[in-house]
Amino acid sequence: MYKPKKNDEFDDRKVPNSENMDENSYLRLLKSKPWLYGKTSDFLYGRQGPWPQPSPAHPLGESPAVCHVPFIEQADWWLFVGSRYTATLAYSPFAFLGGILRPGLEEVSDLEFHDMLTNSMLSRFITPKLDKYDLKNFANDIESDQTYFIVDLMCVDVVEPFEGIYVSGSKTLLKEVGEEKFEVVAIYLHDSNSVFHSDDKDSWELAKYYVLQGGALAATLVVHPLLHFPFDSINAITKTILPTNHLLFKLMHPHTRFTLPLENAVLQYNSSLLQGKSWMPYAPYPGKPGGLRNLLAEGYMGVEGNDSYPGFKYPMEPQKVYGKYGTFLDRYYQVFYNFVSKVLENVSPDDYYIGQWAKHISQHLPGFPGEKEIFEGDNLVKAVTMFMWDVTVSHTVDHYNYGGMNIRKIPLRLRQEPPKQGSSTVLNRKKLTKFWDYGKYKMCQILFFRPTSVTTLPKTKYKFESGQLQEYAAKFISELKDCDELCKKEGIQYIPLKKIARAIQS
Ligand SMILES: [Fe+2]
Numbered sequence: 001m002y003k004p005k006k007n008d009e010f011d012d013r014k015v016p017n018s019e020n021m022d023e024n025s026y027l028r029l030l031k032s033k034p035w036l037y038g039k040t041s042d043f044l045y046g047r048q049g050p051w052p053q054p055s056p057a058h059p060l061g062e063s064p065a066v067c068h069v070p071f072i073e074q075a076d077w078w079l080f081v082g083s084r085y086t087a088t089l090a091y092s093p094f095a096f097l098g099g100i101l102r103p104g105l106e107e108v109s110d111l112e113f114h115d116m117l118t119n120s121m122l123s124r125f126i127t128p129k130l131d132k133y134d135l136k137n138f139a140n141d142i143e144s145d146q147t148y149f150i151v152d153l154m155c156v157d158v159v160e161p162f163e164g165i166y167v168s169g170s171k172t173l174l175k176e177v178g179e180e181k182f183e184v185v186a187i188y189l190h191d192s193n194s195v196f197h198s199d200d201k202d203s204w205e206l207a208k209y210y211v212l213q214g215g216a217l218a219a220t221l222v223v224h225p226l227l228h229f230p231f232d233s234i235n236a237i238t239k240t241i242l243p244t245n246h247l248l249f250k251l252m253h254p255h256t257r258f259t260l261p262l263e264n265a266v267l268q269y270n271s272s273l274l275q276g277k278s279w280m281p282y283a284p285y286p287g288k289p290g291g292l293r294n295l296l297a298e299g300y301m302g303v304e305g306n307d308s309y310p311g312f313k314y315p316m317e318p319q320k321v322y323g324k325y326g327t328f329l330d331r332y333y334q335v336f337y338n339f340v341s342k343v344l345e346n347v348s349p350d351d352y353y354i355g356q357w358a359k360h361i362s363q364h365l366p367g368f369p370g371e372k373e374i375f376e377g378d379n380l381v382k383a384v385t386m387f388m389w390d391v392t393v394s395h396t397v398d399h400y401n402y403g404g405m406n407i408r409k410i411p412l413r414l415r416q417e418p419p420k421q422g423s424s425t426v427l428n429r430k431k432l433t434k435f436w437d438y439g440k441y442k443m444c445q446i447l448f449f450r451p452t453s454v455t456t457l458p459k460t461k462y463k464f465e466s467g468q469l470q471e472y473a474a475k476f477i478s479e480l481k482d483c484d485e486l487c488k489k490e491g492i493q494y495i496p497l498k499k500i501a502r503a504i505q506s
Contacts, residue, residue: 049240061297099438153214194421403450
């Protein structure tokens with residue numbers, strides 16, 4: 001009779017009927033079901049890795065969160081990323097001084113406004129879905145033989161602004177003047193229930209700031225978080241459920257570093273900018289934390305009655321982004337797809353680990369293929385490609401683009417009421433913000449909005465053992481470089497490849 005010894009090799013608590021089993025039978029059993037009887041050391045955290053749970057901050061509104069992050073990951077993040085935050089806080093007095101020396105906002109020309117809405121990360125908000133309210137509000141602007149689009153920023157209405165600060169939902173009507181080319185026609189502000197045009201002088205100028213404020217809020221707290229937090233479930237489950245020698249683990253693991261501690265700090269820490277405390281020199285938002293969390297919930301759960309915000313469903317391919325920003329994103333996606341499909345040709349179509357991996361992720365992420373579905377068509381390739389492309393290109397380019405904007409032209413706080421149709425508006429740009437509004441925003445831009453790229457995408461090394469797979473990896477990097485060159489040549493290099501982070505780090 002064979003009895004396994006108590007050591008690190010096998011988990012003997014899980015050996016069934018060992019009293020009646022000889023050594024050979026037991027070894028055969030080990031071989032036939034390695035996922036049950038294999039070594040704990042086969043797994044990154046010995047089967048005790050991180051796992052998603054309902055978000056403690058907003059269990060019914062936000063995506064599952066990973067709250068128990070392995071100490072080694074926390075230390076790694078603190079050493080390479082977190083410590084920089086503390087050091088950078090020393091810059092605060094200079095940021096506030098900048099607000100004192102140059103108070104208020106800068107003029108945004110109509111051309112710049114058009115460019116910001118249609119040729120930057122704000123183009124993520126362009127939608128062809130005009131609703132009945134749009135048809136009513138813009139009735140005098142819509143010509144029957146033209147095609148119109150909307151920049152829908154109504155979601156920011158849930159912000160509860162601090163005393164003396166204003167926020168308004170808005171819709172901007174765009175007319176299509178060429179293939180994915182637009183002209184700004186009019187702005188509707190929900191707060192004052194008014195429509196403005198470019199000949200409305202100061203009212204128009206102020207309305208543009210409200211649209212841009214809505215863009216900044218919706219970008220950072222509604223849409224961009226969807227690139228972050230739902231993907232944490234994949235990050236954690238990949239680390240916990242797949243053995244480190246599994247091909248899928250080797251493919252995805254390089255794209256998971258630094259992310260879990262970062263997300264946990266943003267979502268759960270008392271020092272997070274989402275807490276919006278007045279003493280925080282880096283908390284620039286215009287309202288109370290409850291309203292800010294509602295923005296996150298709107299992104300994940302959707303806005304009832306508003307097709308522009310349908311709620312999160314795991315995207316099996318890139319969502320439509322109009323204009324050149326979308327072209328840039330799609331082009332990189334294709335490079336990832338080619339690489340992932342070549343690598344995953346090498347996994348068995350009924351791989352047990354992948355089935356379990358998909359089963360557990362799909363329980364946390366709506367729309368993620370389940371245990372059987374993952375093996376249908378190219379679902380596995382699409383699911384993995386989306387993860388890798390999202391946490392690298394799609395995420396970093398948002399930071400690079402928004403983090404590089406002039407914050408005197410895209411405010412988060414506005415201290416003059418939204419203009420009202422029929423009432424005269426006198427605009428004094430110097431009084432639209434206070435110096436601390438600028439200082440906090442500047443600090444936040446330096447600390448959080450600009451991208452962190454401690455490890456970069458083009459220097460990724462995959463621990464593949466076969467020469468063939470290493471060739472695929474080399475080809476992937478080479479195709480990324482070609483893509484970068486092409487984008488540069490066509491004037492749509494929204495971020496140079498060498499600055500794209502390997503994983504979510506900011
Ligand atoms: Fe981010």
